[in-house]
Amino acid sequence: MKKMAASSNSNIPVFEYKDINTKAFHVGSFRTAWLEKLKPDDYSYEDKDEETQDAEIANEIGVTRETLEELKSICSIDSLRCHSEDEPPDTKLVPPDATLQTLIQRKRKQEYKGTLRIDKISRIDHYQNELESLAIGKKPADPDDLVPEGELILSINILYPALFDSFKSVRPHMTLQMLGSHKLVDLRDAICCISDLQVFGEFSNTPDIAPDFISKDHFKSAFFYFEGVFYNDMRYPECRDLSETTVEWAKTRDFPQFQKAKMEDTYFYDLKVKVGYPYLFCHQGDCEHVVIITDIRLAHKDDCLDWKLYPLLTHKHRVLTRKCAVCHVYIGRWLTTNDPFAPVDPCLFCGRCFQMLHYDTNGNKLGQFLAYPYVDPGAFN
């Protein structure tokens, strides 16, 4: 009877399209189903002592303790050695006549790498790897900040909007890990997109006040769309319901009725979603990002267990930055046109070179030119 109930639970994810996305399920109920099925020490962060663990395994596979000991010694890593202990083989060297697929693949990769010309090791590549491994198994300094046992971790990819020509063929993304107890606004605040940092306007007469006009501070509306529901950010009085137009439009067409909810009232546990399915995040009016939940699972002791480090950034695409046309060192901050001091039109300047060339020591504008704040797509690198 119990088994029947479990198999008919619609909140246990099954594929809708194989290897692509699941059917929609309720995140919180999925967690509950796991917690009912598992024993608390199955998802505990504490290591069981070896004695108990051995006894359990022996019991589970139905062998005696002696047989288990024998199995342990036969299957131990030490017995996999092909060489004697004093002549360790060079693990980077793939034998020429390898038949194992993994070795064949590895050799191919090594050969391909040999054909690439790399002048220096990219700092960015280093950082990328570091980012992933930095948080593994991290424990908080204060035990109160420990991610509770049985908490859900969701992996979420946020794709960049197709703003740049160079992004036409690749769709770079950032990957964030969120906890089930996070609200949607926590995800919204963790998404960094350059359209939030844009400043619109011409500021050659008043360059100092340009930072007061950052889009993020002025246009705070945004929504997520998951499974027929628009989750609007309505935290601030100036927030507008961006989904209104779409919801009203759909009412006059042959569309199922869309629902609305507030981002700040919605926990991930409350969501009904499909894993692997493309959803939407929209901010700054029309900056649209595809959002894909790629994984939902219980927290494990090798996860980052410091609650304060979430939302946890685990992947970030990096883009080349454009440098100042004068010093070629700093990232461009200002774009000028009709500029007698500039070698090209339009021309990019860093903050320092822009100031030095275009204003006297008292901050008075020199000559006639137009200046627009520029936000480099690599500003988040």
Ligand SMILES: [Zn+2]
């Ligand atoms: Zn955006």
Ligand SMILES: [Zn+2]
């Ligand atoms: Zn410069």
